[in-house]
Amino acid sequence: MNGTSNRLRGSRLRAAIGVVGLLTVTACASTPPVPEASLQAARQAIADAERTEAGRYAAGELGEARSKLASAGTAVTEKKMVLAERYALESRAEAELASAKTASVKANAVNTEMKNSTGTLVEEMQRNSGAKP
Numbered sequence: 001m002n003g004t005s006n007r008l009r010g011s012r013l014r015a016a017i018g019v020v021g022l023l024t025v026t027a028c029a030s031t032p033p034v035p036e037a038s039l040q041a042a043r044q045a046i047a048d049a050e051r052t053e054a055g056r057y058a059a060g061e062l063g064e065a066r067s068k069l070a071s072a073g074t075a076v077t078e079k080k081m082v083l084a085e086r087y088a089l090e091s092r093a094e095a096e097l098a099s100a101k102t103a104s105v106k107a108n109a110v111n112t113e114m115k116n117s118t119g120t121l122v123e124e125m126q127r128n129s130g131a132k133p
Contacts, residue, residue, distance in 0.1 A: 038088035045095035058098035065094035
């Protein structure tokens with residue numbers, strides 16, 4: 001009886017180990033969840049870039065951001081969630097770059113305008129004082 005009991009326990013132990021192993025493999029092989037937070041962040045970054053007129057000043061970067069977001073959507077459809085996450089992150093980075101370039105172009109335009117205005121004021125002051133430029 002003791003031998004039968006030990007064999008029965010041994011076979012139950014092997015069965016339990018097999019089930020645990022199967023569950024572990026199944027859990028590892030399952031598809032990761034949709035990277036919804038990254039996709040939403042990319043959408044928001046693109047919307048922010050559009051509000052700052054990035055389409056006018058950084059069209060290439062904004063177009064690339066949209067393209068990467070579309071690729072992320074395709075990857076989600078194909079159940080390639082790791083790839084979708086990567087594309088979403090790249091999309092967000094491109095959109096943020098577009099926003100930064102737009103801000104830089106606008107700041108440079110303001111700076112140039114201020115320099116021109118300052119030059120005009122200096123000329124006007126010199127003309128009114130009789131001094132030569």
